[in-house]
Amino acid sequence: MTRKYVAVFGLGYDQLEGIKELRKNFKILGFDENEKSKAIKYVDKYFSINFKKKSEILKICRNFNVRYIFSFNTEGPLPIVGYLNTKLNLQGIKQQTVNLVTNKYNLRKKFKKNVIVFPDFKVFKKKDTDNFINKISFPKIFKK
Numbered sequence: 001m002t003r004k005y006v007a008v009f010g011l012g013y014d015q016l017e018g019i020k021e022l023r024k025n026f027k028i029l030g031f032d033e034n035e036k037s038k039a040i041k042y043v044d045k046y047f048s049i050n051f052k053k054k055s056e057i058l059k060i061c062r063n064f065n066v067r068y069i070f071s072f073n074t075e076g077p078l079p080i081v082g083y084l085n086t087k088l089n090l091q092g093i094k095q096q097t098v099n100l101v102t103n104k105y106n107l108r109k110k111f112k113k114n115v116i117v118f119p120d121f122k123v124f125k126k127k128d129t130d131n132f133i134n135k136i137s138f139p140k141i142f143k144k
Contacts, residue, residue, distance in 0.1 A: 003025065003026055003027045004026055004027065004065070004067045005026065005027045005028070005029055005044075005064040005065060005066045005067065006022055006026045006027070006028055006029070006066060006067060006068040006069070006070060007028075007029045007030075007031060007057075007061055007064075007066045007068075007069050007070065007084070008022065008028055008029070008030050008031065008039075008043065008070045008071070008072070009031045009032070009051060009069070009070070009071040009077035009080055009081060010031075010032055010037075010071050010072065010073075010074045010076065010077050011030045011031070011032035011034070011037035011038065011039040011040050011043065011046075012032070012034070012037050012038060012039065012074075013038045013039070014072065014073040014074065015039050015071075015072040015073060015074070016038055016039045016042070017072075018070065018072035018073075019039045019042045019043065019072070020042060022070065023042060026067075026068075027044040027045075028042070028043040028044050028045075029043065029044070029045050029047065029060065029061070029064055029066065030042075030043030030044075030045070030046045030047065031046075031047050031049060031051065031057065031077075031080075032046075032048070033048055033049065033050055033051075034048075035048050045064070047060060051076070051077055051079070051080040052080075054080060054083050057080060057084065058083070058084060058087055058088075061084055061088060062088070066084075066088065066090075067090070068090060068091070068092065069081050069084045069085055069088075069090060069092055075102070078093070078098045078101075078102060079095075079098055079102070081093060081098070082094055082095040082096075082097060082098030082099075083095050083098075104121075105121075105123050108121050
């Protein structure tokens with residue numbers, strides 16, 4: 001039986017164990033711009049490509065009839081993972097969910113709408129930062 005292809009985004013040291021595990025059952029297409037990434041030697045086909053080149057990556061995945069899309073231990077590739085799962089109709093996180101979880105403001109609005117308890121938040125323009133800080137009491141957490 002011919003092993004099927006999976007695509008893995010990010011081939012750094014933190015992805016190594018997941019890739020080794022996948023090798024037991026699948027052929028691996030590896031995507032990472034860093035040509036010195038540790039896990040390159042464990043993939044069957046390596047592509048040095050920016051994850052923002054979605055249409056090129058989609059074409060590669062279609063050509064190899066990719067069955068699953070993976071990214072281990074990193075949030076950076078989520079947009080391409082969601083895009084591919086959506087376009088290829090694969091199991092996994094879809095583009096709509098990626099758009100929600102990577103936009104903290106929209107995520108918190110969704111929490112509020114669904115009555116999920118979370119810390120209060122405020123979004124403001126950079127120019128208003130000093131004015132805002134001077135008016136609040138501490139302790140507070142700020143995230144840029």
